[in-house]
Amino acid sequence: MASPSQLAASFDVVLVSPRNPLNIGAAARAMANFGLTRLSVVTPFAEGWREARSAVGAPEVLQNAKSAERLAEAVADCTLVVGTGSLEYRKPEQPLVVLPQLAPLVSQELNRGGRVALVFGPENHGLSREELSLCHAMAVIPTDDRQPSMNLGQAVAVCLYELAGRGVDSGPAIPGLPGAASASLELLAGIIEETMEAARYSPEGMREANRHDLRLLLRKLGLREREVRRILGLFRRILWALRRGAPSK
Amino acid sequence: MASPSQLAASFDVVLVSPRNPLNIGAAARAMANFGLTRLSVVTPFAEGWREARSAVGAPEVLQNAKSAERLAEAVADCTLVVGTGSLEYRKPEQPLVVLPQLAPLVSQELNRGGRVALVFGPENHGLSREELSLCHAMAVIPTDDRQPSMNLGQAVAVCLYELAGRGVDSGPAIPGLPGAASASLELLAGIIEETMEAARYSPEGMREANRHDLRLLLRKLGLREREVRRILGLFRRILWALRRGAPSK
Numbered sequence: 031m032a033s034p035s036q037l038a039a040s041f042d043v044v045l046v047s048p049r050n051p052l053n054i055g056a057a058a059r060a061m062a063n064f065g066l067t068r069l070s071v072v073t074p075f076a077e078g079w080r081e082a083r084s085a086v087g088a089p090e091v092l093q094n095a096k097s098a099e100r101l102a103e104a105v106a107d108c109t110l111v112v113g114t115g116s117l118e119y120r121k122p123e124q125p126l127v128v129l130p131q132l133a134p135l136v137s138q139e140l141n142r143g144g145r146v147a148l149v150f151g152p153e154n155h156g157l158s159r160e161e162l163s164l165c166h167a168m169a170v171i172p173t174d175d176r177q178p179s180m181n182l183g184q185a186v187a188v189c190l191y192e193l194a195g196r197g198v199d200s201g202p203a204i205p206g207l208p209g210a211a212s213a214s215l216e217l218l219a220g221i222i223e224e225t226m227e228a229a230r231y232s233p234e235g236m237r238e239a240n241r242h243d244l245r246l247l248l249r250k251l252g253l254r255e256r257e258v259r260r261i262l263g264l265f266r267r268i269l270w271a272l273r274r275g276a277p278s279k
Numbered sequence: 280m281a282s283p284s285q286l287a288a289s290f291d292v293v294l295v296s297p298r299n300p301l302n303i304g305a306a307a308r309a310m311a312n313f314g315l316t317r318l319s320v321v322t323p324f325a326e327g328w329r330e331a332r333s334a335v336g337a338p339e340v341l342q343n344a345k346s347a348e349r350l351a352e353a354v355a356d357c358t359l360v361v362g363t364g365s366l367e368y369r370k371p372e373q374p375l376v377v378l379p380q381l382a383p384l385v386s387q388e389l390n391r392g393g394r395v396a397l398v399f400g401p402e403n404h405g406l407s408r409e410e411l412s413l414c415h416a417m418a419v420i421p422t423d424d425r426q427p428s429m430n431l432g433q434a435v436a437v438c439l440y441e442l443a444g445r446g447v448d449s450g451p452a453i454p455g456l457p458g459a460a461s462a463s464l465e466l467l468a469g470i471i472e473e474t475m476e477a478a479r480y481s482p483e484g485m486r487e488a489n490r491h492d493l494r495l496l497l498r499k500l501g502l503r504e505r506e507v508r509r510i511l512g513l514f515r516r517i518l519w520a521l522r523r524g525a526p527s528k
Contacts, residue, residue, distance in 0.1 A: 034423075052301065056430055056432075056433060059426070059429075059430055059433070060429075060430075060433055062423065062425070062426035063420075063422045063423060063426050063427070063428075063429050063433075064422060064423060065423035065425075089426070129440075129445075130445050130446070171312075171440065171444065172444050172445065172446050173312045173313060173444060174283075174311065174312060174313060174314035176311070176314075177308070177311035177312050177338070178312070179312075180308075180309075180312050180436070181305055181308055181309075181432070181436075183305075183430070183432070183433060184305060184308070184309055184312075184432060184433055184436035185436075187429070187430075187433035187434075187436055187437050188436050188437055188440045188444075191420065191437045191440065191441075192440075192445075195420065195421050195422060195437075196378075196379050196421065196441075197379070197421050
C-alpha cells in the first residue's frame with residue numbers, strides 16, 4: 031500500500047475536457063476526501079471550468095489545479111499513466127486492469143519512486159483512442175452490463191477510494207526502478223518516427239497508424255529511463271547517419 | 280461474496296431526508312451501475328424528490344423507489360440495518376465497521392436468507408442519534424481527517440462499489456439463521472417498554488433514554504426471529520400479569 035504522503039506527492043488526477051462544473055467540483059472534493067492534492071485539467075470547457083473554480087467552498091485542490099493544452103503535457107513527468115473508462119464503446123488496445131487489481135500496480139510504481147497519473151475522459155464519450163495511446167493501462171470499474179457508464183464525479187470517488195482510501199495492504203513492495211516518464215517515451219517515439227521517415231519506412235498513408243502503434247508498443251515494453259536514453263542514443267546515431275546520406279549498404 | 284441476484288433481491292438502499300435532486304439522481308444511478316434495484320426514501324424534501332423523479336433519463340430504480348414516513352417503516356423487514364456516516368460530529372453508539380470490512384457481514388447475512396439495508400442520512404448533518412438507534416452497525420468510509428465528509432451521491436457510489444461492484448471473494452459463507460427483522464425488534468422494544476412502565480421501572484424523565492438504550496441493546500444481541508418470538512411471549516405474559524394486578528410477591 032502506498033503511503034498517504036506518497037500519494038499526496040506523486041499521484042496526479044487528470045480530467046480531460048470536463049464539461050460540467052458540478053462534476054469538476056465533485057472530483058476535487060473526492061480528492062480532498064482521500065487526501066490527494068494534485069489535479070490537472072486538460073482543455074476544460076471554459077465556462078464550466080470558471081464556474082467550478084469560483085464555486086462557494088471550492089476545495090483548495092481546485093484552486094491549485096494545473097491546466098494543460100494536451101494530455102501528453104499533463105502527464106509528461108509521469109511514469110505510469112492509467113486511463114479509465116467503461117468497455118461500452120471500444121475494445122481497448124492497452125492492458126486492461128479491473129479496478130480492485132490496480133492498487134498493487136500503483137503502490138509498486140510509487141514505491142519505486144515513480145509518479146502515477148489516473149486519467150478521466152470527458153463526460154459524454156470518455157477518452158479517445160489517441161488519448162488512450164498515452165496510457166500504459168486502462169482501468170475499468172466493474173459495473174452492471176445494463177448501466178456500465180458511471181457519472182464522472184462518482185467514478186473519480188470510487189477510483190480514489192480504491193487506491194487511496196481503502197487502506198488495505200496490497201502485499202510487499204516489489205523493488206526495481208520506476209518506469210520512464212511519459213515525456214521521455216514521447217521523445218523516443220518522435221525520434222523513431224523521424225527515423226522511419228528518413229529511412230522511408232512509412233508510406234504517407236500509414237504514418238498515423240504507425241505512430242499510434244509505436245506509442246502503444248513503447249508503453250508495453252515497460253522501459254526504464256536509462257533504457258530509453260540508450261535507445262534514444264542509438265536512434266539519434268541512425269538518424270544522423272541516414273541524413274548524412276551514408277550509403278545504407 | 281453475495282451474488283448479484285441476492286443483492287438485487289435483498290439489499291435496500293435507504294436515503295433519509297435527501298434534499299438535493301442531483302444527489303438523489305446520483306444515488307439512483309450508482310445503484311443501477313452496480314446492479315441494485317431497491318431504493319427507499321424517508322421523508323424526502325418534496326420539491327427535490329419531485330424534481331429528481333421527473334429528471335430526463337431518471338433511472339428506473341428511481342421510478343420504482345418506495346417512500347416512507349419513518350426510517351423504522353423503511354427498514355421494517357430488514358434483518359441487518361447499517362447506517363453510514365463520518366465520525367465528524369458524533370461518537371456512534373453502534374459497533375463501528377470500516378467500509379472494507381462490511382462486505383463479509385453483508386454477504387453472511389444475505390447468505391443466511393436475511394435482508395440488508397444501507398442507510399444514508401441527509402446531506403447537511405447525517406443520520407440522527409435516533410435514526411442510528413435503528414441500525415445494527417455504522418459503516419464509515421475511511422477518509423482524510425481534513426475533509427472527512429463525502430458528498431451523498433459519491434458516498435453511495437463508493438459504498439455500493441465496495442459491496443456490490445468490487446466482486447472480490449470474502450471467504451466462505453458462515454451458516455446460520457438471518458437476524459430478526461427490524462419490525463420484530465421494534466415490536467419487542469415496545470412490549471418491554473410497556474412492561475417497564477407497568478412495573479414503574481422508568482421514571483418519566485428517564486423514559487426517552489431508556490427507550491434509546493433498549494433499542495441499541497436489542498440490536499447488539501444479534502437475536503434471531505425465533506428468539507424474539509420467545510422473549511415477546513415472556514414479556515406479554517409478564518405484562519398481562521402486571522396489569523391484572525397480581526401481587527408481585
